[in-house]
Amino acid sequence: MRLALSLAVLALSLAGCSSTAPTSSAVDLAARADALTHDALVVDTHIDVPYRLRESPADIGAATESGDFDYPRAVAGGLDVAFMSIYIPAEYQETGGARALADSLIDMVEEIAAGAPDRFAVVRSVDDVDRLRSPRRVLLALGMENGAPVEGDLASLRHFRDRGVRYVTLTHSRDNEISDSSYDDAGTHGGLSDFGRQVVAEMNRLGIMVDVSHVSDAAFDDVMEVTTVPVIASHSSARAFTPGFERNMSDAMIERLAENGGVIQINFGSTFLLKRVQDDRDALRARLAADLDARGIDAGSPEAAAYETTFYAENPLRLAETTDVADHIDHVVELVGVDHVGIGSDYDGVGPTLPVGLEDVSTYPNLVEELLRRGYSDDDVRKILGGNVMRVWRAVEAAATE
Template identity: 55%
Template sequence: MKQISAHISKNHSKKNQFKPSPLMVAVLLSLGVAVSACQDPNAGVQSAAKTTETEKSVEVAVVDQAQLAQEISKKYIITDGHIDVPYRLEELFENVAEHTEHGDFDFPRAVAGGLDAPFMSIYIPASLEKTGGSKALADKLITMVEDIVKEAPDKFSLAYSTAEIEKNFAKGIISLPMGMENGSPIEGDLANLKHFYDRGIRYITLTHSKANHISDSSYDEARPAGGLTDFGKTLVAEMNNVGVMVDVSHISDDAFNDVMAVSKTPVIASHSSARHFTPGFERNMSDDMIKTLAKNGGVIQINFGSSFITQKAIEYGKVRKEAIKVFTEVNKLDKESAEITAFKDEYKIKNPYPYASLNDVIDHFDHVVKLVGIDYVGIGSDYDGVGDSLPSNLKDVASYPNLIEGLLKRGYSEQDIAKILSGNVMRVWKAVEVYAAQH
């Protein structure tokens, strides 16, 4: 009996030498391989060997996805609908043709990320609508972009059309198309629209953080026009005729509806995300708006800023803002004082910012695709425009391969990813070019 018991015990021990990990179990089950103990005394060893091979296959698949992501980033044009380089350099100039200490964009990082056509945002602060100087600043920032190209013609080129984007891509040169963030520089004169078209502006975000002479803003409680102004409606129609894309990011919901009623061409949301994940945040687009945008043939370009991606980041911002307000009032301090700066720094240390993840960002792409299809979503990172709020693994323009790899893991095909990277936006831009040529 002792010998029999010992034999049974020995076999039992041998079977338990193999303890599959949860990953192994999932993979084996998906392959139809039993994970339970087998009658065969050698089964444990055989299963372990098979599992090791399977684990290696999984590891190779992961590596292959990362490699494929890199290849895709070089194979297809990558456009980004909104990068705030010009205004960043207006505040602190750096040579973006070389590696820069600050910011989210420079040439080496753009090359690493496979970025080919970042729209340079000609951002105009909302305050200039009242004080004046919008047009002058816009012209100054456009000249800055032109100078970047002049100083490094082997690295950058201006691009006024989709054909030039494709031509530059073939040459291995990064295109710098331009979009104007805030239509304030139009200054109520349609002649200025033609002026800025001639200078290279290919989309206009109708307003920014405050209502202007064109449109109400999603950020502004005051809604004097109840949507677009009369001039705004005229401007949208003329943008169609001239060949400037209409950008509905930043505008109010009512203004969006007005744009949809007026525009004869597809429009873009150059840097907005899905309101589904941030209820009540009008700056993002509701499901109904995304459906209307898709029906129009337009594209929503997902903003990477954490506060555009998760409700948690929005709530953090509200609480932090209130804490700063209370500290300022209690201590009767000036908003620009050193004490306020120190308080803000200390607050971040004690209350770390809840950065969104790469997966959180991809959730927005998924949501749009499930809602309206693959043809109506693109990239509008808002690099250099959202400060220190960028998600993990998407911190600068070197990060597009991370996004691509994430999309591959979600099951997106190479063809689908190519549409997200540039195909959808290029389709809209070409449609705008064709309409303008006919009118």
């Protein structure tokens, strides 16, 4: 038998066949995945384009050399609805100006759409998505990352609702007046503040989705007690793969989110996906710090920045892969079912830590191919790509009393 197999392999080799060449079944699966991705409604709930453009202006209506998002790549990837993150750094909570920054970033998104109406359109409702969706247009929705622009005034929520913001991430990297952060050890409020409870109730009333990414575990529990409608985690992953990383969601939180009817949108960042990547990153940081100290280079100096660039080029982080994102989706599906998981990539937000195979918005078909390989049905893939979060958005709209 072994001799027969060896002769068969030899014959294939002599015929010019390569063991690394894709089989017809693999080609067929890739083509099926690409077709399904472009036919399905693809909704990515967290893309950090506005702040990227604030720091480094570019024309995303054309191909760009930097960043993870532009129009040609979005169309190639089948992206229909891109939630533009109106990201407000935590320092604005102390310095002031959070609301003004949020308005300026919203202005930017509106200007992008107005400048290229054949390529982009801003959407403010589920009906807008249904009405404006087309194969050659990328729809831009708005999600505000950090509730700091509320600035202590519930009326600000109505202002941002009227400007098109359709979800608010209650906090970011530090505790704010609304909520404690998963990245902050202070535990300022022990969860939501009293004002934060009012914010959640007002968001329910106005039809703004509550986003529990970035909040502490205690704040998540408080949100679940207050909200009367489903909530989202716009860009979080499963803590089962990253023990101790509070920024991701525990199994108990995912189960409670599902009971609420909500959805967790999986973050693509490698450090969100694998504990191994977190450990490797920390080890590289320690080596870098030791190198700088040994060379007498002050951290934060131009010399340190130059050395850091060279160091990471010579010592690249071993990244996650497309299969790891699919593992997180599998975990949520096994835990609570396919109706409670989606995609919130964090493109333009997690820098050079994106997985191999999911490097930018052109690559969604690679994830779909992996899901199909694992036996997901077309209907289940459609739910994951956008159907689930659209269900939540529709429910929040329907329950709004203003």
